[in-house]
Structure formats: structure tokens, C-alpha cells
Amino acid sequence: MPLYTFELRDGSRSIADTVGVNFADRDLALCYAYEVVRELMGCRERQTRTWRLDVYEDHDRRVFEIPFARLDETLDYLAPHWRSRIEDLCDRSRALHETYNAARITMHESRALIARSRGRPYLATEGGRSIIRENEEEDSSRVGRVGRAAAKI
Amino acid sequence: MLGQVSDKNAFLSELSAAEFGALRNHLAPLELRVGQCLHYLGDPVEEVVFPNSGLIAITMPLRDNPGAAAALVGRDGIVGAFPALATAPAAADAVVLIGGQASRLSAAAFRYVLDQNPSIRRRVARYDYAMIVQSQQTALCHAVHPVESRICRWLLAIQGRCAGDRVPLTQSTLAQMLGVRRTTVTLVAGRLEATGVLKCHRGYMQIVNQAELERRSCECHVLFNGYLNKLLAYPGETAPAPEVRPEQPGLRVV
Numbered sequence: 192m193p194l195y196t197f198e199l200r201d202g203s204r205s206i207a208d209t210v211g212v213n214f215a216d217r218d219l220a221l222c223y224a225y226e227v228v229r230e231l232m233g234c235r236e237r238q239t240r241t242w243r244l245d246v247y248e249d250h251d252r253r254v255f256e257i258p259f260a261r262l263d264e265t266l267d268y269l270a271p272h273w274r275s276r277i278e279d280l281c282d283r284s285r286a287l288h289e290t291y292n293a294a295r296i297t298m299h300e301s302r303a304l305i306a307r308s309r310g311r312p313y314l315a316t317e318g319g320r321s322i323i324r325e326n327e328e329e330d331s332s333r334v335g336r337v338g339r340a341a342a343k344i
Numbered sequence: 345m346l347g348q349v350s351d352k353n354a355f356l357s358e359l360s361a362a363e364f365g366a367l368r369n370h371l372a373p374l375e376l377r378v379g380q381c382l383h384y385l386g387d388p389v390e391e392v393v394f395p396n397s398g399l400i401a402i403t404m405p406l407r408d409n410p411g412a413a414a415a416l417v418g419r420d421g422i423v424g425a426f427p428a429l430a431t432a433p434a435a436a437d438a439v440v441l442i443g444g445q446a447s448r449l450s451a452a453a454f455r456y457v458l459d460q461n462p463s464i465r466r467r468v469a470r471y472d473y474a475m476i477v478q479s480q481q482t483a484l485c486h487a488v489h490p491v492e493s494r495i496c497r498w499l500l501a502i503q504g505r506c507a508g509d510r511v512p513l514t515q516s517t518l519a520q521m522l523g524v525r526r527t528t529v530t531l532v533a534g535r536l537e538a539t540g541v542l543k544c545h546r547g548y549m550q551i552v553n554q555a556e557l558e559r560r561s562c563e564c565h566v567l568f569n570g571y572l573n574k575l576l577a578y579p580g581e582t583a584p585a586p587e588v589r590p591e592q593p594g595l596r597v598v
Contacts, residue, residue, distance in 0.1 A: 199531045206534035208527045223525065230528040235490040 195220040195254075197227065198245040202288030209250075220246055221255055228262050236265045240277075241285040258282055353394040353447060354420045355471055358576075363464050370453040374446040376400070382423055382438040389434050392454045393423040398444020399505055401521055402436045402475070412486070412523030415478040416498075418505030420572075426472045428454050441521070442502075442512055474572050481568045489562040491524055492532050496561035498522065499542075499551065504569075509551040515544075536560070 196211035214220040224246050232239045239259050246255040260266065260281040266274055306313035356364060374391075376398040383389050385405060393400075400423055401413040414436060417423050423438050428451035449457075458465040485494055498521060502511050515533055519526040533549065536542040541557050543550040551557055558565070 197527050197531065199534070201535070204535075204538050206531050206538065208530040208534070210530065212527065223527070227525050227527045227531070230491050230524045231531065233490060234488060235492075 193220075193248050194250070195223075196247045196250055197224065198247065199231070199242065200245065200285065200289065201239075201242045202285045203292055211250075217248070217254055220248075224255060224257055225262060228257055228259055232259050232263065236263050241281040241288070243282070243285060352396040352419055353422075355422055355467065356394050356447065359464065359467070363461060363467075366457050366461050366464065367449065370449040370457065371447045372449065374448040376440045376442075376444045376446050378440055378443045380440040382440065383427075383434040385435065385437050386433050389424040389427040389432075389451055391448045391450055392425050392428045393438075393446050393448045395419050395421070395423065395444060395446045398440060398446070399442035399502060401439050401441050402479070403439055403521070404436050409523075410520045413521040414482050415475050416501055416505060417475070420505060421475060422468065422471050424451070425454070425468050426475070429458060429468070431455070441517060442506060470575055474575055477571055477575075478568055481564045485562055485564040486523070489564065491522070491528060492535070493560060493562035494522060495529060495532050496536075496541075496557050497565045499549065500557060500561055500565045503551055509554070510548050511551065512548045514547055515549075 192213040192215055194211045194213055197208040199206045199208075212220075212223060214223065224244055228244050231242070231244075236259075240263055242259040244255075244257045244259070245253050246257070248254045258278060258281060260278040266277060269277065303313040356367070359367070371394075374393060376393075376395065382391070382393055382400065395417060396419055398418065400417045402415040402417065402423075403411055403413045405411040417438075424434070426432075427434050431451075458468060485497065489497075495518065498518065499511055502513065503509065506512070515529045516526045519529040522529070533542060533544050536557075537544050539556070541551070541553045541560065543552050
């Protein structure tokens, strides 16, 4: 059975459930992801409306992107075209925050690298982890994410 | 029945020497093992358990899933007191989440001791009432508070009963207690870890920033603890019998 893992994107960071859950097919994984979104969103719809839950199959392919606004029942009173606009706005807002945070981290990292090149000790961390990219994989991953987020704005 | 009985349970600790003496001969030690079910929903309660350490969840099971926890009992409470006293079937499962030590006595002995000692009976009633209040607060919490606040609240509640900054529960167990998916707990724990509140390890979570965890928790934790402190500190003397006034002619209350 395929393993489905999840990644929560809230604009400031992405949090992953790398343990995942095995499901027989994608439909079951989607139902499960919908329930996770509802549980995360419940009683704080306004604060979480811009979030998104991504579902990956076998740690490899992203098979679903679930914007929280899509499942927000407090928006059900809106006419479809207004709802669509709100959902799009939430998506762009999250992308903007992601771009801003990626740029902020890049600036922080740049300062650290400059300081190090001058022989000065400099610790650059975010959420308890070093943000200085040690290899090309991390480099291209961040560049790709910034690019995709910027394209949405 | 004599045995190695610890008096670290809060209820047993606050009994007077005479009151504890009435119970002591009936108490026996009990080891609490993780996963052990002290009583099941609908079954008669054979024993009353006074935990000295560890943690028991009073859970409401459903047909298709484990349900959710309505209350937690550690060394601050008693398991099985109310149904044993009422000779009623258990209203929930009592599952050991964190192992420890406890004292136990049979339901029959418990009823006998309480019948002979009204003061102990009144104390037990308070502890039962505290359990009811906790269940009410949990029901309200599940209905109106977001999952992140609820998780913070449960972590504080567990930590308060276990001491130290470690919460020796898996995310899967925490998810069962809250009645949510394990992924939900993992993602919330990840967010709390990213903001420096928690550190997640295999098999346990470590609270790094207690103050921030309290800030992110819902108000239920503070409300329940405040009420519990008030309840247990409430003067327990028997109220004097109400004064009976002789009926006054011409004055009749309709």
C-alpha cells in the first residue's frame, strides 16, 4: 500500500508529517487529509484560512494540494464567485508570506556567510535549525520554492 | 489485608490518621501497566484504585473507534469510586496511559468503609465531583476550542500529574485522547516545536517553554485547576441543622 505523507504550509514555515499513513488508494488519502484539515481549522477558521495541506505519495509525488479556505464552512454563505475570489486571495496571501520569509532567511544566511568569510563567528538559525545551506540540494529546493511562491503573487 | 501501601495519592494523603486507619487494612498495592484497562464501559467495578503515580484516562469508546478521553486521573484522584459506591456499571473505560504504582481495595470494602465513616464519604464525594467538573470542562473544550489550544491544555494537564518537563506519551496516544487524527497532532506538535515550545522525541515530548505553552493553551486548564483548588480547600464541616421556628399566628407563607 502506498505511504502518504503530509506537509502543512502556514506561510511562515512548512511542517511535515514524515511518518505518514498507508492507504489503499488516493481517494482514502484525500478523505483523511480533508479530516486533518477540518481538525486543524476547527474553531479558528479566520486564522487558518490561508494555510494549505499538501499530500505526498511515497515521499515523492505531491498528489494533492488542499487549501484550507476550500473546506472553510464559515465561507459557505458566500456566492460561488466571491468564494472563489476569497480562496484565491488566501492562496496569494500565503504565497506572499512564504516569499517574504524565504527572502528574510536568505538575507539572514547571507549575513552569516559574509561574517564567516571575514573570520567572525556567526550563528544563523530558524526554529532551532541552522539555516546555512550546506549542499546544492537544499539550495535548489529553497530557490524553487521561492520561485513558485513568487509566481503565485 | 496488609501490604506495601504508599500514601502518595492526594486523597489518601489528606485523610486523618483515624480515617486512613479505617482504610489501611483493606488496601493493597497495585502496579499500573501501560495499556491496562482498570474497568470497561458497562462492566461492574470490582476495585477502587488510588494512583500514587502514573496516569489513567477515563475514555468514552465508540463502536468504530477508541473515542476520546473525558478526564485524566493521576495521583490527584480516584478511579472507580462513584460506580463502586453506587453499585453501578462503569460509565467509561479507565485506561492506563502512563505506568506507575497505586493502591487498591475491593468495591465491597470501599462501600463498607464509607458507610462506617461519613467524613471519608464526604471527601470521596468531592473527588467524584471534581471528576464530573473535569469532564464537563473537557466537553466544552472539545466543542469550542481549536485543536492546538486543546493539545497544549492536555500537555499541561499531563505534565501537572507527572511532574518534570517530560510528557511520556506518543503522538498517537495523544491523538486518541483528543479524538483526532495522529497526523493532526504531529503537525501541531511540529508547529510547537518550530516555535520553541516543545521538543518531540520518540515516545515522549519535552516541554521547553512552559510559559509559552500556558499562553497557547485554552483557558480550560486554568479554570479547572482554579475550581479544583477551591473545591478541595472548601471547609468540610457538617452544617448545623437549620433552626425550626415555631409557627406565628397570623403569619402564613403561601
